[in-house]
Amino acid sequence: MTMRVAIALVLVCAGCTRVAPHQRSRLAHPSMTQTSSAGPGEQHVRAVQEGAVGGSLDATSGCGCN
Amino acid sequence: MRRAAAAATEPLGAGVRSPRPSRAFGRGLAALAAFALAAAGRPALAGESDRAGAAGTGGASPAAPPAGATLEGSAELSTYADTDNVTVITPTARAGMRDDAEGWRLGARYLVDVVSAASVDIVSTASSRWREVRHVAGVDGEYGPGDLRGAASASVSVEPDYLSLSGGLSPSWKIDDDHVTLAVAYALGHDTIGRADTPFSVFHRTLVRHQMAAGASFVLSPSSILWLGGDAVLERGDQSKPYRYVPMFDAATTERVPRGAHVALVNALRRDERPLEQLPTARDRYAVTGRWLHRSSWATLRLEERLYTDTWGQLATTTEGRYAMDLSERLTLAPDVRLHVQSAAGFWRRVPTVSETAAGVVIPTLRTGDRELGPLATVTVGADVRLALGPRVAATRMALVFRLVGIHTSFLDALFITSRSAVFSAVGFEGAFQ
Numbered sequence: 139m140t141m142r143v144a145i146a147l148v149l150v151c152a153g154c155t156r157v158a159p160h161q162r163s164r165l166a167h168p169s170m171t172q173t174s175s176a177g178p179g180e181q182h183v184r185a186v187q188e189g190a191v192g193g194s195l196d197a198t199s200g201c202g203c204n
Numbered sequence: 205m206r207r208a209a210a211a212a213t214e215p216l217g218a219g220v221r222s223p224r225p226s227r228a229f230g231r232g233l234a235a236l237a238a239f240a241l242a243a244a245g246r247p248a249l250a251g252e253s254d255r256a257g258a259a260g261t262g263g264a265s266p267a268a269p270p271a272g273a274t275l276e277g278s279a280e281l282s283t284y285a286d287t288d289n290v291t292v293i294t295p296t297a298r299a300g301m302r303d304d305a306e307g308w309r310l311g312a313r314y315l316v317d318v319v320s321a322a323s324v325d326i327v328s329t330a331s332s333r334w335r336e337v338r339h340v341a342g343v344d345g346e347y348g349p350g351d352l353r354g355a356a357s358a359s360v361s362v363e364p365d366y367l368s369l370s371g372g373l374s375p376s377w378k379i380d381d382d383h384v385t386l387a388v389a390y391a392l393g394h395d396t397i398g399r400a401d402t403p404f405s406v407f408h409r410t411l412v413r414h415q416m417a418a419g420a421s422f423v424l425s426p427s428s429i430l431w432l433g434g435d436a437v438l439e440r441g442d443q444s445k446p447y448r449y450v451p452m453f454d455a456a457t458t459e460r461v462p463r464g465a466h467v468a469l470v471n472a473l474r475r476d477e478r479p480l481e482q483l484p485t486a487r488d489r490y491a492v493t494g495r496w497l498h499r500s501s502w503a504t505l506r507l508e509e510r511l512y513t514d515t516w517g518q519l520a521t522t523t524e525g526r527y528a529m530d531l532s533e534r535l536t537l538a539p540d541v542r543l544h545v546q547s548a549a550g551f552w553r554r555v556p557t558v559s560e561t562a563a564g565v566v567i568p569t570l571r572t573g574d575r576e577l578g579p580l581a582t583v584t585v586g587a588d589v590r591l592a593l594g595p596r597v598a599a600t601r602m603a604l605v606f607r608l609v610g611i612h613t614s615f616l617d618a619l620f621i622t623s624r625s626a627v628f629s630a631v632g633f634e635g636a637f638q
C-alpha cells in the first residue's frame with residue numbers, strides 16, 4: 139500500500155512543471171482555494187441529508203428529524 | 205444524529221505571507237496554546253485553509269503582503285425549505301484577525317440553527333410539528349513561521365437533547381520549493397446524546413469520534429493545482445435516534461408495501477410492535493478525494509470527486525463542479541453542480557420483518573427507518589454572486605455574497621416518500637479592515 143502511494147505521488151510530481159514565484163499570480167487568486175464554496179448552513183444541510191458523509195472535523199449535532 | 209456543518213467563510217483577497225519568524229514566533233505559539241486550551245471552528249487541513257489557494261499551494265501573491273494586522277468579519281443568513289415540511293433558518297457570524305506578513309490568524313464564529321419540522325417521519329408517529337434551536341460556537345487559528353504551518357480549532361454545539369464538543373490540530377508542510385504541500389489533521393469529538401426534557405443525568409448516550417485526514421496539493425502548472433487526500437472517521441458509541449420508531453411487518457406482507465408507501469398504508473399493514481431504532485455501536489468511515497483547480501485569465505474551474513465507504517456497508521460517490529467567472533473587477537458569478545449517489549447500509553430494510561418462533565416474536569437486532577441510510581441520489585444545482593463594494597486591493601474591503609441552490613433527492617428504496625425537493629438560499633456580508 140505504501141509503495142502504491144509513493145508511486146502515485148511520483149507520477150503526480152512527474153506531471154508537474156517548475157513554476158517560479160513570479161509565475162504564480164493565478165495560483166494566488168482567491169478563487170483557487172481548496173475550501174468548499176458551501177457556507178455553514180449549506181454544509182449542515184448536506185450533513186443531515188446524506189448518510190455517507192463524515193470527516194468534517196467539526197462539532198456535530200442532532201439530526202433535525204424526529 | 206448528524207454531523208454538523210463546517211464553517212469556513214472565504215475571506216476577502218488573501219495575500220501571501222512573507223514570514224518574519226523571529227518576531228512572529230512568540231505570538232504564534234501563544235495563539236496556538238490558547239487554541240489548544242480553549243478552542244472551536246473548523247480545523248480544515250492547513251493545506252485546505254482559506255489561505256491555501258495562495259500559501260497552501262505554494263502560490264505567491266503578485267502584491268507585497270499587507271503591513272500590520274487585518275480585522276475580518278462576516279455574517280450570513282441562510283434559509284432552507286423542502287417539500288417534506290422542514291424549514292431551517294441559520295444566522296452565522298464570524299470575526300477574526302490575521303497578519304499575513306507574520307503568518308498568523310485567529311478567528312471565532314457563532315451560528316444558530318432554528319429548525320421547524322413536520323416531516324413525514326413525524327406525521328407517521330402522530331406527533332405534532334417540532335421546533336428546535338441549536339447553538340454552535342467555535343474558535344480557530346493558524347500559525348506558520350515558514351514552510352511548516354499549524355492550525356488548531358475547537359467547537360461546541362448545544363441543543364436541548366444533544367451536546368457535541370470537538371477539537372483538532374492540522375499541521376502542513378511545504379516542500380519541493382513550494383510545489384507540494386503535505387497536510388495532516390486529527391480531531392477528537394465527544395457527543396452526548398439525550399432526549400428532550402430529560403436531563404443528561406437521567407438518560408444519555410456517548411459517541412466518540414476520531415477523525416483523521418491526510419493529503420497533499422501539487423502545483424501542476426502556473427494555473428493548475430491538484431489535491432489528493434483521504435480521511436478516516438472512527439465512531440464509537442450508540443448513535444441510534446431515541447425518537448425514531450421503526451415499523452415492523454410480517455414477511456407475508458412485504459410485497460404489499462411498495463417504495464414510497466403512504467403513512468396510512470404502512471399503519472394498516474404493520475404489526476403492533478414498533479421498536480426504537482437500533483444501529484451498530486461502531487462505524488468506521490473512509491473516503492478519498494481528488495480536486496483539480498484551474499485558473500484562466502478570468503475564471504476558475506474546480507472539479508472534485510469523493511469516493512466513500514464505511515463498515516456499515518455504505519458506498520458513495522460525490523462529484524462536484526464549479527465555474528467562477530469574473531464578470532467585472534467587482535462582480536463574480538459562480539454556478540455549480542453536485543451529484544451524490546449512495547448505496548444502502550448493509551442492515552437497511554425498507555420493509556423490516558419479524559420472525560415468529562416458539563419463544564416468541566424476534567425483532568431484527570439492527571433496524572432503522574433513517575432513509576439517509578438507504579440508497580439515494582441527490583442532484584444539487586446552484587450559483588452564487590459575489591459583489592465587491594470597493595477595490596479588491598484596499599485598506600477596507602467589503603463584499604456581498606448571494607447564493608441560491610436547488611436540491612432534489614430521489615429515495616430509491618424508502619417508505620413514505622420517493623423524493624424530496626428543497627431550496628436553499630443565503631445572503632452574506634464580508635468585511636476586512638486593515
